[in-house]
Amino acid sequence: MKMSEDEETLSNGCSRSELSLALDDCMAALDLFLRNDFEEAQTRLKCRTKDSMYHALTYATILEMQAMMTFDPQHIQTAGNTMKEAQAICQRNRKKSSFSKNYTEEELHAEVCYAECLLQRAALTFLQDENMISFIKGGIKVRNSYQTYKELHTILQSSGYSHGENHGHFEGGVNLGVGAFNLMISMLPTRTLKLLEFVGFSGNKEFGLQQLQEGCADSTFRSFLCNMLLLCYHTFMSFILGTGEGDVEDAEKLLQPYLEKYPKGSIFLFFAGRIEEIKGNLDAAIKRFEECCEAQQQWKQFHHMCYWELMWCFTYKRHWKMAYFYADLLSKENTWSKATYAYMKAAYLSMLTPDDCLTFGETAHTLFRQVPGLKQKIAGKSLPTEKFAIRKARRYLAENPIPLPAPPLEMMYIWNGYTVIGKHKDLTEGMLKTLQEEQAKLDSSPRSEFTIDDQCLLSLLKGLCLKHLGHQEEAEHYFTLVLCNESQIKYDHYLVPNALLEHGLLCLEQGRKSEAIRLLETAKQNYKNYSMESRTHFRIQAAMHKAKGVAENGLHSPSSP
DSSP: OOOOOHHHHHHHOOOOOOHHHHHHHHHHHHHHTTOHHHHHHHHHHHTTTTTTTTHHHHHHHHHHHHHHHHHHHHHHHHHHHHHHHHHHHHHHOOOSSSSOOOOOHHHHHHHHHHHHHHHHHHHHHHHHHOOHHHHTTHHHHHHHHHHHHHHHHHHHHHHOOOOOOOOHHHHHHHHHHHHHHHHHHSSSSSHHHHHHHHOOOOOEEEHHHHHHHHHHOSSSTTHHHHHHHHHHIIIIIHHSSSOOOOOOOHHHHHHHHHHOOTTTTTHHHHHHHHHHHTTTHHHHHHHHHHHHHHOSOOHHHHHHHHHHHHHHHHHHHTTHHHHHHHHHHHHHHOOOOOHHHHHHHHHHHSSSOHHHHTTOOOOOHHHHHGGGGGOBBTTBOHHHHOOOOOHHHHGGGGOOOOSSHHHHHHHHTTTTTTHTTTTHHHHHHHHHHHHHHHHHHEEEEEEETTTHHHHHHHHHHHHHHHHHTTTTHHHHHHHHHHTTTGOOOOSOHHHHHHHHHHHHHHHHTTTOOOHHHHHHHHHHHHHOOOTTHHHHHHHHHHHHHHHOOOOOOSSTTOOOO
């Protein structure tokens, strides 16, 4: 895009560099994107993706965001290929000679853009495979990115480094990469962490968060991405892959200036809804998600993200019909996991009376039976949640199936929903009442091969509710009950390590630190090949951090040169 003469010239009469003009243009395109002008933003960027590394990177980043929201295999492939092309553009601008230690400003920016392309390609891999094995298999790419960020961070700290015209944008890029790596690596389960440390990786969560905070501080090209990564950590990663230790107040402070500048920006309305949700303010959350859906119609994937959260909001409220409504919308419009959506629809219908189900035109049994046939693979991998749903639904393939006890409440545990409802006594008491009703049904049913498994599931979930209500002795009794029945569990082997995890977290709350660590170590070391194992290991790692107050060595500690 051709700039006017005024735009190309600084106030002192000097011409601005092509790099500065490219950054300005990309910032303008990003502004369009944040105002929901998605197509216009992409059009503005696309025409220069072959000759400008920042245009190529920004365009690929937008496509990757789209892929992360849709999980559409075609979107994932397109985003991956476009990021690879952006990487090639960056490679053209990198320093040619390895003998010279001196970089031009453009070469420094090429290095940070190149590292970012590799990092984003790795993030796309992580999205597809939660257990990180593919992430490690792509080790050379990841290691190159990691080492580049380390070197650039060292350059920034060195006395010989002089600030170029676009220093802020460069420093923001280093903050983003160093922060993302430290945060991501620090969260990994121990067995994965040891493997990464063996090949030279390490991560410090506090330093990672600090780097991302610094990256947010100035209005640079990467400040938005630093902000998004922090918001994702505080509102999603810390819940789904942790024990809910994200800082909600920090998230609100990070979001506020963006909400003021972009009051109709879909991405910010979505995070505003998520913040209200994890605070337990469900009506306010529902209102925000509905606003997000009304704000734009170009990118339906924002709607789908809202539908998923709305489904959970109504689950927490035990409004099964509304939860079903959003699961049904997702099953019709979104391709992420048809099996999971069908399972959730069946789960909600199973909580209703047969007469209530008639109005929906389908039954829980029919839907549960459809689940195994809806299995799909993304980049050759089955989603862990989908595997879990399929395994649970197989019970309904029998001629006279024995119903699952409260399946929405079990899936709620998989997504760490009890941490959300635990903030509000009325929500937790309501969920406990539902669990007691399910217990009464189980007690009055004939004994079957599933009885012990179902009893242990209800014990784990009742223990969680009682813990959040402050009835710690009763909660401990229920967690121990699961462990006492370990040898009799036939199918739901995931319940035992998770009962140990929850028991450990309870001990931690009570100040019984050594006992907590012993329980967490047992959960980590003694069990394998169970459902949602990777997610449980992420949570065990987060709990161990909490128990030990661990601060590992990162790329650089804050006091390092």
